[in-house]
Amino acid sequence: MGVIRPSPTASPLKESGNIDAASPVSPLRSLQRNSFSDGLSSISSPTPSSKVNVPPPSSPTANLPDTVKMSQLGEKAGAKLISEANKPISILSNKIEPRKNNFNQLSADKKDPLSMLAQGGGSRRNALLKWCQNQTLGYSQVDITNFSSSWNDGLALCAILDTYVPEKINYRSLNHSDKRANFEKALAAAESVGIPSTLDVNDMMNSERPNWQTVYNYVTSIYAHFET
Numbered sequence: 616m617g618v619i620r621p622s623p624t625a626s627p628l629k630e631s632g633n634i635d636a637a638s639p640v641s642p643l644r645s646l647q648r649n650s651f652s653d654g655l656s657s658i659s660s661p662t663p664s665s666k667v668n669v670p671p672p673s674s675p676t677a678n679l680p681d682t683v684k685m686s687q688l689g690e691k692a693g694a695k696l697i698s699e700a701n702k703p704i705s706i707l708s709n710k711i712e713p714r715k716n717n718f719n720q721l722s723a724d725k726k727d728p729l730s731m732l733a734q735g736g737g738s739r740r741n742a743l744l745k746w747c748q749n750q751t752l753g754y755s756q757v758d759i760t761n762f763s764s765s766w767n768d769g770l771a772l773c774a775i776l777d778t779y780v781p782e783k784i785n786y787r788s789l790n791h792s793d794k795r796a797n798f799e800k801a802l803a804a805a806e807s808v809g810i811p812s813t814l815d816v817n818d819m820m821n822s823e824r825p826n827w828q829t830v831y832n833y834v835t836s837i838y839a840h841f842e843t
Contacts, residue, residue, distance in 0.1 A: 728839035743835060750775050756791050762827040762834065767819060769797030775834070776804045779841050783807060794820045810840050 729739040732746060744759065751757045754774040759765045766772065770791060777784040783804035789797055798816045806812055813833050819825050 728843045729835060731843070732838070740831065743831070743838060746838065747771070747775060747834060750778050754786060762830040763824045766830050767823060767825055768794045769801055769819070772801035772805075773797055775837060776801055780804050780808060805837060808840065810836055 727739075729743055733739045733742040735742070740762070744762065747759045751759060751771065751774040754770075754777075757770050757774045759771055768791070770789070773784050773786055773789060777786040784800060789800070791797075795816060798814070798819055802812045802814065802816070813836070814829060818829075
């Protein structure tokens, strides 16, 4: 009796060449596939909660102690003042202060023209007398020792004015015995340059010792006009 062998059943894989959807899948492979899909989903569409919050930049001195902050502020203020001081100042700037010391000195000289002359010491009267003596050195018949009798012939006045306006005096042409002519020439020369006449010719001629204060004040006006 012959043995009946069952006919081999064709494998679904061999016939179609594809894995059927209903065919069993390994649990490990399924897990790997799900994990891969989840990873792609998280990369392609990040959730808002995944953003990193970056704090805004803080000030360089925010965490410094108060003493350090004040020190830095002081250094900045000092640097700013130095920078302002080094800037060139326009000649039209109203920030330029006048030199008060020089201005006050000039004002004092105008009020008291003999102040500079007497800086070497001694009285103003003696300083002016010394100036007169120096101005008339070499002039004949002029010997100034005071502000009274030394001026009663007009020659001392003519000699002093001759050192400034010789064209109006011409000392060598003077007649030394003509007192009136000498006084008139001296006073006219002084008035021509703006020095007012405060002397009375008659008083000067007729007095052996004219008033010294009158002579002193007039000579002071001559000094102030030419020397200050």
